[in-house]
Amino acid sequence: MHRDNWDDLRFVLAVAEHGSLAAAARALGVNHATVLRRIAAFEQSHGLTLFERSPAGYRIPPERLKVIEAAREVAAAVDAVSRTLRGAGAAPAGRVRVTSTDSLCVAVLPEILAEISSEMPELRLDLVAANERLDLARLSAEIAVRPAMSLPDDLSGEIGAELGFAVYAQRVQGERCRQWLGLGGTLARTPLADWLAGQAEPERIAGGADSFVVLAGMAAAGLGRAVLPCPLGESDARLVRLAAPQPELRVPIWVACHAELADVPRLATLRRRILRGLARRAAYLACGVRA
Amino acid sequence: MHRDNWDDLRFVLAVAEHGSLAAAARALGVNHATVLRRIAAFEQSHGLTLFERSPAGYRIPPERLKVIEAAREVAAAVDAVSRTLRGAGAAPAGRVRVTSTDSLCVAVLPEILAEISSEMPELRLDLVAANERLDLARLSAEIAVRPAMSLPDDLSGEIGAELGFAVYAQRVQGERCRQWLGLGGTLARTPLADWLAGQAEPERIAGGADSFVVLAGMAAAGLGRAVLPCPLGESDARLVRLAAPQPELRVPIWVACHAELADVPRLATLRRRILRGLARRAAYLACGVRA
DNA sequence: CCTTCCCTGTGAAATCATGCACAGGGACAA
DNA sequence: TTGTCCCTGTGCATGATTTCACAGGGAAGG
Structure with a gap:
């Protein structure tokens, strides 16, 4: 059943966007019979019919639109891979990105970063708010501040405080x-x-x-x-x-970075300072009491 | 150059996660030679070497980690497709999800939704904050409130106010x-x-x-x-x-929903009320002046 | 009505990817 | 050193995919 081929999604999306096998085939630069068979394979392997066949072309019924939207997400993600691949440049020096949940990005981290920024004015500190897919998107930042019970294997970090x-x-x-x-x-x-x-x-x-x-x-x-x-x-x-x-x-708040980057001195310093900033606000974080 | 096969990413990810061609091949249930060739094809079509080859296996150099993370995004998106495909169920009645940028979700929409909620108490109103991929993820909500110069084709909507x-x-x-x-x-x-x-x-x-x-x-x-x-x-x-x-x-603020859903009475009512709420706050939205 | 055009769908040939078997090399233990 | 194990990498036969060519059918226009 699960022949599981990500590339089929590319064909599904093309047909959905072009409205017919033939148009999709032209856009993809392949024969229309190929598109026909890939769509059939996709539908069979998932055990449903995704498109409405008609002599005028292939149409997606409205209730199936979500699948197409989800496929578009895939396309966007693939694009992101390409862009990442292209601009494979390293992050600029003197600039560190810190990621956390939006709560902490709004409520606590600005204060802590302001303290750090006044002590290290040459540094540019960017905050990246990301609630979902935190574990996946973590590489869009060098340092992660995360409320969680435990840390994924490839992250190395310490607990700074607890969140209540x-x-x-x-x-x-x-x-x-x-x-x-x-x-x-x-x-x-x-x-x-x-x-x-x-x-x-x-x-x-x-x-x-x-x-x-x-x-x-x-x-x-x-x-x-x-x-x-x-x-x-x-x-x-x-x-x-x-x-x-x-x-x-209560949930522990971890301050972490990729295990590979744990030794970079600049990041280590910053991690320590964020940890200290969290620890100094432990009562506020856990109970909402200002020290 | 762009032979562009999404399925290759599946192999890239497997090798990255298992550390060697052989291990990835076992996990994928294919021959290791296949994995070798798919990786080679991917690297060639993108014109770079992604992995460090060694007799002990394939390793990704740290500066390439971002590509892997991006590929993980793709995997997550593919999972989402599967889930969508499986639970192809409709949204529960009496519950409407409104999506917007986080700014509007925080600053203006709560007020407007509170007014609406007091008039239509049977309705459950969910806010979905989404800055990125807004156009793609739009189907995670029924109504979108979006600052933008223009609206994508498959959305139908009106301008409620302007954002300054x-x-x-x-x-x-x-x-x-x-x-x-x-x-x-x-x-x-x-x-x-x-x-x-x-x-x-x-x-x-x-x-x-x-x-x-x-x-x-x-x-x-x-x-x-x-x-x-x-x-x-x-x-x-x-x-x-x-x-x-x-x-x-200044940017127009659109209140929109999918063209397919434009006629659902419940959604039409809600759209009108949100539009009115925005229009009543036009000065506040554009200049920050409370009426 | 017929013609034209664009669509889906199908069978046979060609192409391409896969699996298999095996070579070569490093790591590690006896 | 030798033997074993696991790894990458390569030729070749096989099998699956793709292309090509063509059939059939609905829609639009003269």
Whole structure:
């Protein structure tokens, strides 16, 4: 069944975009019979019919559009490989990119980087916010600051502090607001989401988002109460905390870089300083209490 | 040169992950000679050597790691196709996902959605923040709110307001801060980035980020001055605007959905309400002035 | 009505990729 | 040193893919 050939997707996409076997074949520079057979192979190996055949050409029914969108993602990713391959240049000296979740990029890291920047003014510090595919995209940065229970094998790093979570809501509505905000996207597959499922009945969920920063904005606008990382909830004056942080939800914050890059002196210095910055804010990160 | 076979990436990835032709071949269930030739074909078609050959196996030099990471992205995207193909289910009723840039997801849309939610309490409104690949990932949401000069063909929508940009910096440092913050990632390929390049000499750039929300946080922490969407800059009390919004940088904000979904009544209603919400805040969006 | 054009679909020949078997070489242990 | 093991790399037979050429059918236009 799974003959699993990524190249078939290229043909699927071409047919979807050109509307017919023949047009796709012209665009791809191959014979139309080839396209016919590759599409047939793809459909058979996945056990479904993707296209509507008609004498006028191949059409994708609307309910199959998502597959095409997903295939477009693949195309974009392949393009990215090409671009990476082309501009295989090393990162410019004097410039370090730090990646983290958007919460930390907004709530804590700017402060820490500002301290570091004043001590090392020659350095250019870029922040790369990436919630999803963190483990995959990690090479778009030299240093990663990641809340996680453990670190992937090829990363080398240390724990700087722990991140705590609590429930927040709009200050003026406060306790009266009985609606909840749910976790979407990649956040939906975290222990936090399980915990939340135990707190809020599904019919009480008025909305959701795939990012804590957005959730904080929604909670502040009065859409409902949300579980947020403490430093994020505390940093927004429009929000009020409804309960103490849940100790069972604490997550270590790792400061890491690729094992291969662990010895670069500049990166090692920066890692140490970020670690120190996190450690100095440990209480704030875990409980939202400013030292 | 461009023989362009996506399937070769599968072999590249397998060799990178297993460390040798032979191990990759075992994992893929093919002969090692096949792997050898596919790798060779890939390298030749891209005109470079990706792996370091040694008697002990194939190794990727650290500077080539990015290519592998990009290939992993492709793998993830292919997985997504499979998952989409498997669970070809429709979105649950009574739940609408709205996607936009992180700036608007944080600064304006929560307010608008809160108004809508109070009028249509049975609806669950999810916000999906997506800066990059917006045009590709658009099917992860039903409605898109997008600042852009024009709309892709397969989207149908209207302009709700215009988004203005201005330079902001930390209130306490204010004008004294002579450092700038640059635009990274996808933001680096926008007209805004060109404009910024005309304002700030490269050596004055102390940092950067791929998201305006993160840039706002960095500017507020005193890392430098940043160009920000007006509603985002105005919503942060720690920031002060250094100059009037640049009229030439204004961008229309589209409220759109897939052409195929344009007629769904529930979505049409929601689109209208979002449009109204944007129009009512036109001055705030364009100049940062609260009506 | 017929003609033309563009589409899908199919069978046979040619091309290309794959698997197999084997050569060569480094690493490691006896 | 010798033997073993695992690795890369290469010729050749085989089998799968692709191309080519052609059949059939709907749509548009005279």
